[in-house]
Every structure is written in structure tokens, then in C-alpha cells.
Amino acid sequence: MDLNRTAVLAMDYQELLVNGYTTDAKRAIAKVSDVLSKARSANLPVIYVTVGFSAGYPEVNENNMIFRAVRDGQRFLTDSDDAQIPLAIAPRDGDLRVLKHRVSAFEGTSLEMLLHAQGIDTLILFGITTSGVVLSTVRQAADRDYKLIVLEDLCYDTDDVHKFLMENILNRQAEIMTSDTFLESIA
Numbered sequence: 001m002d003l004n005r006t007a008v009l010a011m012d013y014q015e016l017l018v019n020g021y022t023t024d025a026k027r028a029i030a031k032v033s034d035v036l037s038k039a040r041s042a043n044l045p046v047i048y049v050t051v052g053f054s055a056g057y058p059e060v061n062e063n064n065m066i067f068r069a070v071r072d073g074q075r076f077l078t079d080s081d082d083a084q085i086p087l088a089i090a091p092r093d094g095d096l097r098v099l100k101h102r103v104s105a106f107e108g109t110s111l112e113m114l115l116h117a118q119g120i121d122t123l124i125l126f127g128i129t130t131s132g133v134v135l136s137t138v139r140q141a142a143d144r145d146y147k148l149i150v151l152e153d154l155c156y157d158t159d160d161v162h163k164f165l166m167e168n169i170l171n172r173q174a175e176i177m178t179s180d181t182f183l184e185s186i187a
Contacts, residue, residue, distance in 0.1 A: 003042055005119055010089070036089060142173035
């Protein structure tokens with residue numbers, strides 16, 4: 001891994017999802033905090049990808065079942081509490097932010113432009129949920145020829161879905177590793 005061409009993507013680590021999908025939110029946040037802190041120390045760009053919508057949800061098409069439900073539940077308005085990144089892992093000076101209105105971190109966002117502008121070809125990524133942002137982003141990033149590493153222990157979903165995706169789908173397009181192994185590799 002060429003650290004000069006690598007970025008870390010923390011995806012959809014937002015209050016509602018952290019509290020809804022992790023079994024131990026404090027532990028999950030502590031592990032993410034450690035990864036982000038050490039990535040910054042290694043001069044890796046840290047990019048936060050979050051889902052959010054404007055008042056009235058003009059970004060939501062009636063045909064989109066996932067985001068129609070988000071709209072109907074009045075969730076993830078960009079300034080609402082449920083859409084915020086937990087304070088313990090909030091962006092620091094120099095970190096980048098990408099706001100998305102779809103499942104993938106690439107769809108309709110500035111992510112690819114940011115990566116291209118910084119000469120990034122390798123992505124270390126993790127997020128909530130494995131079947132959502134992680135799967136969609138890995139599939140699109142692989143089609144765009146990025147080298148991919150998924151930090152398995154920082155991705156969350158229902159246990160059976162998470163395990164199946166890691167062992168049968170994501171491992172075909174990304175290297176799967178733990179956050180501890182990743183931290184050892186950049187130490």
C-alpha cells in the first residue's frame with residue numbers, strides 16, 4: 001500500500017446509525033477514533049461521507065424505497081441530531097466531508113473529484129451499513145479501478161448479512177482486514 005496514494009473513508013458514522021446498528025456504540029466509536037487518529041498521524045487524508053437531506057426532501061424520488069422511508073420518517077435532515085457525526089469522531093481541521101443523497105459514496109457526490117485531485121488510488125473504508133454504503137461504495141469503487149481495503153470490524157449490519165457479504169461478496173473486490181491489522185500496517 002502506497003500511503004501517499006491512500007485515503008480513509010469513514011462512511012455513514014452518524015448518530016442514528018451508530019446507535020441503531022452497533023452492539024456497543026462506545027466501543028465502536030473508540031475503535032473508529034483510534035483508526036482516524038493514527039491515519040491522520042500517518043498523513044492519510046480522512047474523508048467523512050454522510051447521508052443527509054434538505055428540508056422538504058427535494059433529493060428524494062418517490063420511486064426510491066429506501067429514501068422514501070427516510071423522508072416519511074423525517075430522518076437525516078442535514079441539521080438534525082440523528083444525522084450528526086458523534087463528537088468523539090467528528091472531523092478535524094484538514095479532514096474532508098462528502099454529503100450524499102444516495103446509498104453509495106460516489107453517486108451524485110464530489111468524492112471522485114476529491115480523490116482524483118489528491119492522486120488517491122487506494123481506499124481504506126468502513127461504514128454503517130455493510131449491506132448499504134459499504135457494499136454500494138465497494139462495487140462502484142472497484143468498477144473505477146481503486147484498490148480497496150475494507151475494515152471488517154468497523155462495518156455493521158445484522159450479523160448474518162454482514163458475515164455473508166464479507167465472506168462471499170466484498171472479498172471479491174476488496175481486501176478484508178481488521179482495524180488492528182490496518183493500524184499495524186501503517187505503524
